[in-house]
Amino acid sequence: MSRRRVLKAMAGGVGTVATLSVVPVRSVSAVPGIPYWMTDLVVARLGSTELAEGRVILDLPSRADTGLSVPLTVSVPDSPMTDEDHVRSLHVMTTRNPQPLVTDYYFTPASGRAQVSQRIRIARTQYIYCFALMSDGSRWMTARHVSVSLGACADEIFLPDARDAARDQR
Amino acid sequence: MSEIRIRKSVPGSVRRGEVFEIKTLIAHPMDNGFMYTRGGVRIQRQIIHRFEAVYNGKTIFQADWHVAVSTNPFISFFAVAAESGMIEFRWYDDNGEVYTDSAEILVT
Numbered sequence: 001m002s003r004r005r006v007l008k009a010m011a012g013g014v015g016t017v018a019t020l021s022v023v024p025v026r027s028v029s030a031v032p033g034i035p036y037w038m039t040d041l042v043v044a045r046l047g048s049t050e051l052a053e054g055r056v057i058l059d060l061p062s063r064a065d066t067g068l069s070v071p072l073t074v075s076v077p078d079s080p081m082t083d084e085d086h087v088r089s090l091h092v093m094t095t096r097n098p099q100p101l102v103t104d105y106y107f108t109p110a111s112g113r114a115q116v117s118q119r120i121r122i123a124r125t126q127y128i129y130c131f132a133l134m135s136d137g138s139r140w141m142t143a144r145h146v147s148v149s150l151g152a153c154a155d156e157i158f159l160p161d162a163r164d165a166a167r168d169q170r
Numbered sequence: 171m172s173e174i175r176i177r178k179s180v181p182g183s184v185r186r187g188e189v190f191e192i193k194t195l196i197a198h199p200m201d202n203g204f205m206y207t208r209g210g211v212r213i214q215r216q217i218i219h220r221f222e223a224v225y226n227g228k229t230i231f232q233a234d235w236h237v238a239v240s241t242n243p244f245i246s247f248f249a250v251a252a253e254s255g256m257i258e259f260r261w262y263d264d265n266g267e268v269y270t271d272s273a274e275i276l277v278t
Contacts (some may be wrong), residue, residue, distance in 0.1 A: 037204070098202075
């Protein structure tokens with residue numbers, strides 16, 4: 001076997017591994033169902049928990065050094081944003097922040113594009129959800145997992161007190 | 171808090187019907203009510219809980235913010251260029267204050 005052949009075989013092998021590895025990664029990042037306690041919040045905003053997966057894009061880093069300021073972009077890129085067909089609202093919620101609500105965005109056809117960027121606080125590694133309500137009444141959702149590194153000052157000032165304070169309130 | 175600082179980025183002129191991006195940033199501590207001073211005193215919640223963009227008198231975009239929004243909230247969103255005029259931004263503080271700023275827009 002010549003050197004060239006070996007290299008070719010290796011390149012082919014790498015390609016196969018890469019294509020194969022896509023499948024498990026996708027299945028791992030499958031959108032988890034919403035937690036039971038989030039039901040009320042979702043119903044209050046969308047009217048029901050009958051949600052279809054897709055259309056909403058939740059863009060944020062999968063790893064964050066500090067949870068104090070994580071860039072977040074939510075969008076519904078395939079919406080034409082016309083009077084007949086537009087995104088009414090987008091809602092971002094967290095599973096393990098002291099308070100699940102993050103932001104609620106309300107659009108009009110004059111918004112032109114259903115896309116918003118902000119920076120948010122994430123207390124610890126968890127799933128972030130985004131829900132969309134369309135003008136035709138359909139409801140869509142997506143979720144992303146975010147790892148927040150430990151040891152950042154964010155954990156000292158945001159996390160433990162946050163949990164204690166939440167407990168005190170109950 | 172009269173010295174609140176606001177920064178905004180709005181294109182000076184856009185073509186009619188074009189979708190353009192608006193960015194704003196307001197200096198605000200966004201105290202989430204979960205933090206304590208070194209002396210152990212709890213810092214009361216004081217955040218901006220609502221943001222609005224009003225284009226020639228019509229609300230085109232609105233956001234409700236909760237405690238998970240970072241300090242000095244930045245927001246970027248879009249609008250369709252309809253008529254020349256003013257875009258007004260309003261931030262509603264928990265203490266009842268409303269901070270406003272506006273930008274002129276020229277539609278060609």
